[in-house]
Amino acid sequence: MINSSIYIQSQQEVFDVVIVGSGAGGGMAAHTLTKAGAKVCVLEAGQPFDPADPKDMTQLKWPYESLRRGASSSLRNFGDFDAAYGGWDIEGEPYTRKDGTKFDWFRSRMVGGRTNHWGRISLRFGPDDFKRKSIDGLGDDWPIGYDDVKPYYDKVDKMIGVFGTNEGLRNNPDGFFLPPPKPRLHELMIKKANKALGIPTYPSRMSMLTKPINNERGQCFYCGQCNRGCSAYADFSSSSVLIKPAAATGNLTMLPFAMAREVLTDPATGLATGVSYVHTGTMQEYTVKGKIVVLAASAGETARLLLNSKSSRFPNGLANSSGVVGKYLNDSTGASRSAIIPSLFNRKRYNEDGVGGMHIYTPWWLDNAKLDFPRGYHIEYGGGMGMPNYGFGWGIEGLNGRENFTRDGLKKAAGGYGATLKEDYRRFYGSYVSFAGRGEPVVREDNYCEIDPNVVDKYGIPVLRFNYKWSDYEVKQAKHMQETFEEIIHAMGGEPMGKKPGADSNYGLADPGRIIHEVGTARMGDNKNTSVLNSNCQAHDVKNLFVADAAPFVSQGDKNATWTILALSLRTSEYIIDQRKKGNL
């Protein structure tokens, strides 16, 4: 049976800090605060996870060790070995959408949250990313700039480890990088094609240890499976890299299976006093008390928690006198395309697993003044002789009837069976490449999440209802991505797969939420009427309440959010320590 004593005992204590969520933001806050000597309690709605524990470990398993050969299931949406428990739909934990709009919400229910399976693409925001309104008049500037965050990016680079190269790019700043892995064959071909097209290509910037950085974590051994979690702790996940050392301080009380219900406040002072939660296994209700509360439950869950924490003093939800909580929700734009490269047919076999993901990438390189859309995107590249699993060979009837795709260069009827078909699969193996654009949307007040007035989850907690629409800006950006991808494919001598996505499908623009970069639901600002948090991610309305996930983001950047979540959480945590020392908290 679940040992409930820790849940009962933790009710007796008043913690220095209660943190909701154990992902990038919660993990960094727990790490920083426990190391500083604070007594910290972390609530995590999901179960424990340690990729080095054989019970949890899927690294280096073969597809035939899975009944479904690595296919996704309702319990692991990114494949049977992927380290994300949960997914787009979790039984008993619904969310809804308003007026036929679309938003898909990916949740991981585990210690470390979504950092367990993410792509480890670790990009700093640049100076322009904090000041977009000053550049193009759209959205809002952040109340802070790159110089405010730079010292924390620097610390995160050194503490966690990231490979890459210093290129002196203004809006893709240099950092403290470990050596990057050399490009794979298809990546060299992309680089060559890009050079001819004037599209820059650089070593990617990802958080895997290509060199050891301490005695607690090992070195990357190039299995290409970071999304499964690393048994050597050679990649970044919050559970392995932040929560584990935080626990080792003896100052952390880690409570898994703890689904936060409300932030509790003192009706007299209006200060946060703790958090109530339900144990997801026993369904017992508990409260945990803290002098400071840090929300790091994800942009969606943090907004939900604030909006559900209503009292006579805070009738619109906690820290929401501005009415801004839940608004300005935004996710990265995303569009993709794949291709087959005939010059790679029958290629020589060798191990090119490399790190989990791309070894090269393209940061945004164009001038919006010459384009019909604002904001940019970066390009992520895929391909190579990966481990075959569920889906391998699917749809070959769309390929093997093409001109010059046979061994002897002749055309044959598509589809087929038998010895020649078997030969086709071998010939095509490792000759695919894929392209994915990830870009910045323009933030809108009318893209938001709110509490659904009618629906509760199985714990009786009111759920989120999303309202989100893309504008022409994002659609035009996706169109540009598709044109770029085709240019690169043709320059490589490749053939694009499938039909080019057109206007009827928004040029392949992924539905909101699908890129899993949602940010902005409790944005920071200097004006308490138009923002939820101040520039230290401290609630304007409740001085002992902080937010340490992506909810404080004022805009998205054409970068992935995680490195900025880590830097901001570190910055906020150091601010908390400083304010405690000064007696202000």
Added chain:
Amino acid sequence: MKRRDYLKNMGLSSLGLAVFNPDEKAIENLESAKVPVKRPNGRTQEEAEMEARLQAEVFLNKHELDTITILSDIIIPADGKSGSASQSGVTAFIEFIVKDKPEFKTPMRGGLRWLDSESNKRFGKKFIEITAAQRINIVDDIAYPGTAPKHLSQGVSFFTLMRNLTATGFFSSKMGIADLEYKGNTPNQWNGVPDDVLKQYGLSYDA
């Protein structure tokens, strides 16, 4: 952690299901009334329970599975390099996956029935009872989506599904992975593309 420690640790667990200890105490069931299902390594408790339910379910019958075996070996036969689809375990894979992905249930069952019906029309017997040459007579009419007779389009759809499931099952098996000569899924040091390959493609790291 020292490299040798995690390699040792990994060596144990990378055997995956093979190291599953049947005596290992199942993790605590959240609801005591539930019949305990042992949690194999690499699975959550919920997954272990879902997979136990799926494995207990019977969907395809013996005749259907026998037909799948014959068809899959027509699609991927043994050759000088490797064995056939059924030798790699494709039948068992398809038996499981149509239960796991229920959207395949009716197309698979109905497609097999379509095949027997077509076989009956042409030769007065079910597909598994006709000769190898008679089977090819039917397969040739449904294996090429671009040129197949229009009135057999449902057969073409079924054969395409069978081709996809057979290929995926074969090439994700131990036999199929060896056939493809996939070299990864093992600790190594990535030092870049081999020199002879760089030369073959006229590429270099200096460019």
